[in-house]
Amino acid sequence: MAASPSSPHAAPGVSGQSLSPSAPSPHLPNYFMWREFVWGGMAGAFGEGMMHPVDTLKTRLQSQAIMTGAKNIFQMVRTVWASDGLRGFYRGISPGVTGSLATGATYFGIIESTKAWLEIANPNLSGHWSHFIAGAIGDTLGSFVYVPCEVMKQRMQIQGTQKSWASAVAKGNISQTHGIEMYGYYNGMFHAGCSIWRDHGLKGLYAGYWSTLARDVPFAGLMVTFYEAMKKMSEYGKTKYLPHSDLHVSNSFEGLVLGGLAGGCSAYLTTPLDVIKTRLQVQGSTSRYNGWLDAITKTWTSEGVRGLFKGSVPRIIWYVPASAFTFMAVEFLRDHFNDKVDADAHEVTSLSMDTKSEVEKSA
Template sequence: MSSSPGPGSSAPFTLTGSLQRLFSHVRIENLVAGLSGGVVSTLVLHPLDLVKIRFAVSDGLEVRPKYSGILQCMRSVWHQEGLRGLYQGVTPNIWGAGASWGLYFFFYNAIKAHRKEGRQTELSSTEHLLSAASAGAITLCLTNPIWVTKTRLVLQYSTDPTKKQYKGMTDALVKIYRYEGIAGLYRGFVPGLFGTSHGALQFMAYEKLKRDYNKYRKMQSEAKLNPLEYITMAALSKIFAVATTYPYQVIRARLQDQHNKYDGVVDVIRRTWRNEGLSGFYKGMVPNLIRVTPACCITFVVYENVSRFLLEQ
């Protein structure tokens, strides 16, 4: 006799009940606050993101411009294409960052509240890590096509607009889907999935720093901090996460790059190691740190204040 649940089994209802409890914890305020933080930080710091990606894929191909440093790269793009050049790919970046931060905070807070339901004790660091990893995986499934289009737009080097492969975000999405299918829109998904560990480590560190600091102040763990304190917690947690997981961003950018073809993650790792050594996996890390640390601080300060304001309303 089959052991699968029959019509009278309670398993489907248990699953339904669990999902209902999870969704009872979702708050649109977290989505709006996270989206606001992502959009503001992206608008301010997109040029540094462009520089980071161009350094990350600098593998010696003739098609690529040669840059000696961050400032020289920014000056070169400015002289050739002006402000528009520095903001290539900003549209999908705004969509991607806004959606990613909004959805991340949205799912993270719901999962965290669901785990804490009916408990008097605080969540452990491992539980924060798992909550953030789950939120990151869900968010990546929804936003990966946006990140592919951003990478493609950022890596259009020609100063002649007629030679550019994509006219904008929508054109890139349509062309990638038309010529490469769903697989093209999900290039870099595997290293991106690994990259959820980046967000998970960051949120784990951020929550622990806040909790330990409030214990030191003899305050409740969720007590409000001032902007400088939020900035400090966000910066320390981001530096920790970047230093731990940066190579996946190089691998992901190279998989999404239209100028070079790889057979998958293992091929990227093998060729990067053979041609560039260990340093190849850390290309672009300095401009990335210069960009993501203030971006993270802006995002978290905006998020904490907007979400608290909206929830109080």
């Protein structure tokens, strides 16, 4: 937030709450906002659950280890439905939801906790910098759980049912490098994790970790920065242009709209990082690029700016609804449960104080 913590008109942050002069003196324990970890985890799982079928289609289209014959998303929908039915769209949802739950919890929890610490203890870092740093830290911590879950999820997504997987392997309809056997079928998240660990160790579970982090950390920082900035602009617009209006927009709806816009803008700006990550991961045994810098240089030289922004449209289409659902869920949970939690905590505290007073009187 750009406003000073001591200002009575401090703009609301992601939590929709202002840091007013009546706030308690900042101590380290007060920086840890445990409720944001809970709301963030639930919202992340909700967003993943809503968008998982689309993610399955995207993963199958992008992966080299898919059933051949589907050249676009509409053909892929028919392919998945014909071979696996409705369940085919939800393959890998267990590790997907687990990873998103962990990432959502750390992302929103660390955003609020770190942002409070930076803005109160280090006012020089307040504003957009605090938002960016908080989002980046939250996503980094979540990546320790998210990346292994992503590896398991994507492998399970491209398999479909055991029958369709076995049929495709038998017919040779799986694209794979000559001489390398395709991995076996995974019956579930636990089986996938154990199999990958047995065959490839920790390295297999964290495949593509650094390239994923290089793409997702800037995205996470930009997304919360854009969201905070747009919330501040929204508040400013209401105050300036509709000072006496009775118009009320719920935080959930605002989170849906602004969250989607923030996710779309961040996705577009980080597309070059996604392009380089993808090209490094799919170049195969014949290495065309020798690291990130070489990939950026060669892409820029041969294709220019357009080459670095290839795939920006489907990336935006994916992130807009995913971000919108997540922020909407977070704002909904804050609006409906924060006051109840505070009231319950106050009631317990009052009961404890009353009991202590009665004990002292009887003594």
